[in-house]
Amino acid sequence: MAYKYLTIKALIGSIFIIAFWSLLFSTIVVAQKVDPYSAKGQMYFYWGYNRSAYTKSDLTCVGKRYNFTMNDLQASDNPERFSPKVYFNPKKITIPQFNIRMGYFFNDHWGVTLGYDHMKYVMNNNQTVFLTGHIDDELGANWSGEYQNEEQLTSNTLIHYENSDGLNYMRLELTRSGLLLNCGKNNWFQLESQLGISSGFILSFNDFNFAGQFDRRTVSISGFGISVHPGIRALFGNHLFLQANVAAGFIDQLKVQTRPDDKGSFAFQKFGYVSPELVFGYKWNLKRQPKP
Numbered sequence: 001m002a003y004k005y006l007t008i009k010a011l012i013g014s015i016f017i018i019a020f021w022s023l024l025f026s027t028i029v030v031a032q033k034v035d036p037y038s039a040k041g042q043m044y045f046y047w048g049y050n051r052s053a054y055t056k057s058d059l060t061c062v063g064k065r066y067n068f069t070m071n072d073l074q075a076s077d078n079p080e081r082f083s084p085k086v087y088f089n090p091k092k093i094t095i096p097q098f099n100i101r102m103g104y105f106f107n108d109h110w111g112v113t114l115g116y117d118h119m120k121y122v123m124n125n126n127q128t129v130f131l132t133g134h135i136d137d138e139l140g141a142n143w144s145g146e147y148q149n150e151e152q153l154t155s156n157t158l159i160h161y162e163n164s165d166g167l168n169y170m171r172l173e174l175t176r177s178g179l180l181l182n183c184g185k186n187n188w189f190q191l192e193s194q195l196g197i198s199s200g201f202i203l204s205f206n207d208f209n210f211a212g213q214f215d216r217r218t219v220s221i222s223g224f225g226i227s228v229h230p231g232i233r234a235l236f237g238n239h240l241f242l243q244a245n246v247a248a249g250f251i252d253q254l255k256v257q258t259r260p261d262d263k264g265s266f267a268f269q270k271f272g273y274v275s276p277e278l279v280f281g282y283k284w285n286l287k288r289q290p291k292p
Contacts, residue, residue: 037179037192039105041287046243048279049087050097052077052119055272059123059161060133061210061258063265068133068147070154073269078120078164094118099245099277101173109176113196116170116203117247119275122162127154141211160209161258161267165217169225169251171200180232188237194245196229202251208258208267220257223268225249231277239284245277 054076060069080086080096087093101115131147142158175196182190204222208215227249235241252270259265 037177038108039111039177040108042105042111042283042285044103044241044281044283046099046101046241046279046281047093048099048243048277048281049079050099050117050119050247050275050277051079052097052121052273052275054121057269057271059267059269061161061208061267063210063259063262065136065139066134066141066211068131068135068143070152070159071130071132071149073129074124074127075121075162075271076124078122078162099279101279103173103175105177109178111175111177113173113175114171115173116168116200117275117277119167119169119273120162120164121167122164123154123160125154125156125160128152129154135211139211156209158210160207162207163204163256164207165205166203167251168203168205169200169227169249170203171198171225171227173198173229175229177233186238190235190238192233192235194229194231194233194243196231198225198227198229198249200225202253204253204256206256206258206267208265213259215259218257218260220255220266222256223251223253225251235283239282241281241283243279243281245279247273247275247277249273 056072056074058069058071059073061067077097085092086095097120098118099115100118101113103111103113105111129152130149131143131152132149134146135141135144137144143152173196175194178193180191180193201221202223202225204220206218206220206222208218227247229245229247231243231245233241233243250270250272253268256267257263257265258267
C-alpha cells in the first residue's frame with residue numbers, strides 16, 4: 001500500500017524529531033569521559049531499500065500548445081512487492097526502491113560518502129487538483145481551455161506523470177559517527193550513531209501521458225536536493241552491519257524533460273520528502289589497526 005502524501009506540517013515535525021534524536025546521539029557521545037571510538041581510515045559499503053512519502057506540490061507542465069499548473073498535487077512512492085526472484089536476483093535488484101553508498105572516514109568521527117537513493121515518485125490517479133493555465137483546443141485534450149485555479153479531477157487516461165524508473169538522488173554526504181554501545185569479546189557487537197548532511201543532483205527517468213501521447217523513460221538531470229540522514233548502525237564482528245536510517249529533505253526539480261524528442265516539453269516542481277531506509281553493509285580498515 002503506497003504512503004499517503006505528506007503535509008508541510010508533517011514534514012516540519014519529522015525534521016524536528018530527526019534533529020532531536022541526532023542531538024541526543026551526539027550528546028551521549030560527547031558525554032563519555034573516555035571516548036575509545038575511532039573510525040579514522042575505515043571504508044564501508046552498503047546496499048538497502050527504502051519507502052518514501054512526499055508533500056503536496058505544484059506541478060507545472062510546459063509544451064507545444066499548453067502551459068498549465070496542477071496545484072496541490074499528491075504523489076506516492078511505488079515499492080516493488082517482495083519476491084526472492086527480484087530482491088535476490090543480481091539482474092533485478094535495481095527494480096525496487098534502493099539505497100547504495102560508499103564511505104570513507106578521514107578522522108575519528110567524520111567521513112564522506114558518495115552514492116544515490118533510488119526513489120519513485122508517482123502522481124496519484126483520480127485526485128482533485130486546482131488547475132491554472134491554458135491548453136489549446138487543437139490538442140484535442142479534455143482539459144482544453146483557460147483556467148484560473150479551477151478544481152479538476154484527474155484520471156490516468158487524461159494525464160499521468162511519474163518518475164518510477166527513477167527519481168535518483170545522486171548525493172555527496174558529510175557524516176558523523178559515534179559509539180553508543182560496545183560489548184562482547186573484542187567488542188564483537190557495537191551500536192553506533194550516524195548523522196549525515198547531503199546535497200546532490202536529481203537524475204530523472206520520467207513517464208508522461210498527456211493529450212493522447214505517452215512517453216516513457218525520458219532521461220534528464222532535472223534539479224537538486226538537500227537532506228539530512230540520521231541513523232543507527234548495529235555492527236557485528238567489526239565488519240558486517242545492519243543500519244536503519246530516516247532521511248528527510250527538499251527536492252527542487254528545475255526542469256524535468258517530459259518528451260524525448262522535444263526539448264521544449266518539460267515540467268518543474270518543488271517538494272519535501274521523508275524516507276525510512278534499511279540497509280546492509282560491510283566496513284573495513286585501509287590501515288592495520290591495533291587490537292582492542
